[in-house]
Amino acid sequence: MSDKPPVTPKRPSRSEWFGRVFVDDYAWIRQPDWFNELHEPDLLDPEIRAHLQAENAYSDAVLAPTDELQATLFDEMMRRSAGGGDTPPRIDGSWAYSSRIEPGAKHERLVRSPVDGGPEQLLLDAEAEAAGKSYYRLSEFTLAHPSPDQRLFAWAADEAGDQHFRLYVKDIATQALAGSVIESCYGEFAFSPDSRWLYWVWRDPVSRPTKVFRRPAMGGEDVLIYEETDPGFFIALERLSSNAYVSIRAFNGETSEVWLIPASDPTAAPALVEPRREGVFYELEYWNDRFVVRTNADGATDYKLMIADPAAPGAASWHEWVPHRPGRFIAQVRAFRDHFVRLEWVDANPTLIVSPAIGGPDQTLVEAEPAYDLTLGGRAYDTAILRYTYQSPATPPRWIDYNMANGERTVVQSQVIDGFDPGLYEVRRLVAPAPDGESVPITVLMRRGTTLDGHAPLYLYAYGSYGYSVTPDFSAPNLSLVDRGWIAAIAHIRGGGEKGPGWYQQAQSTNKKVSITDFIASAEHLIAEGYTGAGKIVSHSLSAGGIVIGGSVNLRPELWAGVINQVPFVDVLNSVHDTKNPLIPAAYAVWGDPADPAVFDYIASYSPYENIHAAPYPAALAIGGLLDNRVGYWESAKWVARLREMSTSGRPMLLRINMTAGHQGHAGLSDQLHQAAFFRAFAIWAAQPQEAWAHKTPSAS
Secondary structure, three states, X not given: OOXXXXXXXXXXXXXXXXXXXXXXXXXXXXXXXXXXHOOOHHHOOHHHXXXXXXXXXXXXXXXXXXXXXXXXHHHHHHHHHOOOOOOOOEEEOOEEEEEEOOOOOOOOEEEEEEOOOOOOEEEEEHHHHHOOOOOOEEOHHHHHOEOOOOXXXXXXXXXXXXXXXXXXXXXXXXXXXXXXXXXXXXXXXXXXXXXXXXXXXXXXXXXXXXEEEXXXXXXXXXXXXXXXXXXXXEEEEEEOOOOOEEEEEEEOOOOEEEEEEEOOOOOOOOEEOOOOOOOOOEEEEEOOOOEEEEEOHHHOOOOEEEEEEOOEOOHHHOEEEEOOOOOOEEEEEEEOOOEEEEEEEEOOEEEEEEEEOOOOOOEEEOOOOOOOEEEEEOOOOOOOEEEEEEEEOOEEEEEEEEXXXXXXXXXXXXXXXXXXXXXXXXXXXXXXXXXXXXEEEEEEEEEOOOOOOOOOOEEEEOOOOOOOOOOOOOOHHHHHHHOOOOEEEEEOOEOEOOOOHHHHHOOOHHHOHHHHHHHHHHHHHHHHOOOOOOOOEEEEEEHHHHHHHHHHHHHOHHHEEEEEEEOOOOOHHHHOOOOOOOOHHHHHHHHOOOOOHHHHHHHHHHOOOOOOOOEOOOEEEEEEEOOOOOOOHHHHHHHHHHHHHHEOOOOOEEEEEEOOOOOOOOOOHHHHHHHHHHHHHHHHHHOOOHHHHHOOOOOOO
């Protein structure tokens, strides 16, 4: 391994848009047509491969003094995460379904047991399925997919790291596969309510979900039933809670359209509910002979609930049930026979509202901690029990059953954390003033009694894109930092959904810079309040959050001790012109269309790669995936090369490319924790004077 950085050759590539000329010295690192070739990694140009391998060797050499610390952190995280993959039984009919990770395993074991007692039945041993494979990850749909008649079990697995899932169905009683394996599945699938059919979403060669097929559940011919021809739209597929319909939803960042297949006729052609209208988003649940529509129609930015005629559920029949109330974002709904549940975000925290079918007052479930997360679980319709998970940065996950009929709450299971004393920690919710007067929520985890004198190092995370809310979850990796005197914080910046769709919409297109300035304002507020000091913060984000990390380090390099950019979207100006990227056509609603000169100029003004300049940049760590079909490996590679060229600080610029994985990175539990330990060790390393590592044991804080 070399302790000197690789020399990245400069081979100028000239591009011109609207008379603006850009020269990219490192464009050669991007292999043309890689999004079509990534399923065959051996096709990578040998020079590019050698360069990426040299970068990996350099990052290993620079961070070698942290090897012992990484091992210590991993052991702590693994011990605290033991049992973290275990879930309490989920009742579905006469069976109780659950998953667990056996000691020493990386992947789940999915099982079920008769509710009335009897031997456990194996659904899937993912650890055994992963044996001998360099990569293995289950689709999130797998964990809840027995057929309605409880006879079949389906699972989708990414077995190459490129997110092209293989879909399997088996007979639970015989353990025999039912029909041929489905190749190139997007990972989403659903059984028909009568269990006779399987619907699944096809992933095309450039990784877009473009078609829905139906086949007999026991195997047979695949029949195309829906095709999305607009490359700017994605597809979602699900069986509604009531089992009355299967729903196909086409959507982008601001518009949606729903097609329904009735349970009474599962081979019927999907029927359109309401044609797509730009800017109007809607989705449906079927509840007691009526449809409930969640929509932003007519300016309902934070959404409202409408009742629709089951015979003609289009917008002409919609009438209001739960009105739009600014500041109360209706984010999710779930139908039960005698109750209807909605999850609302209020002041950047989730709240559950339960409405009885026969009328009467709503029941509101809120929690006392300043910041927390609530997640709906289970999908049984004929039950009065609402299963949800509660957690916070200082509270490990608790699975709670709420009896909607009598209001009783029962903690079904709590994750047990080895040696964890919740009384040692404190969660706070701060509010940072943004330059334009908006208030940015910040969630803070620290040791109780921490002195706020500006000396503590701080780990600051944010995302800020696509309306995705960063929830204040329990994090074993962050505990390992906090126990070493750090403070861990989440900046809930605009571009996310924590304060509703308006919070997201404020950071779209030609206002995207507010995500960056919100992040900087959050750091400045934490410094002003004594939680940390300038030059003591290590920032972290991933994917589209790379804009925030790259943009903030360009504008205010002195704030950061180090930055971690994970599969980062940083080469924005070039990527928004890359129509071979499966995300780009759909992303124009988010970033703006660069065919508009004003939008082009705005993107050029903040794109992290193009705006690197001579400045004292902090230490940087970029993580890429060779098989990433969303953010190409070259984005992180080019960003590091440019930083290394322009930085005046002399701090290391490190690149780590996972040569066997894609956008999701590591799949197994232990692999994920190894990466988390690597990130936290980098943070500790970056926040200290580098000469300190030559004089003390790496495992010291």
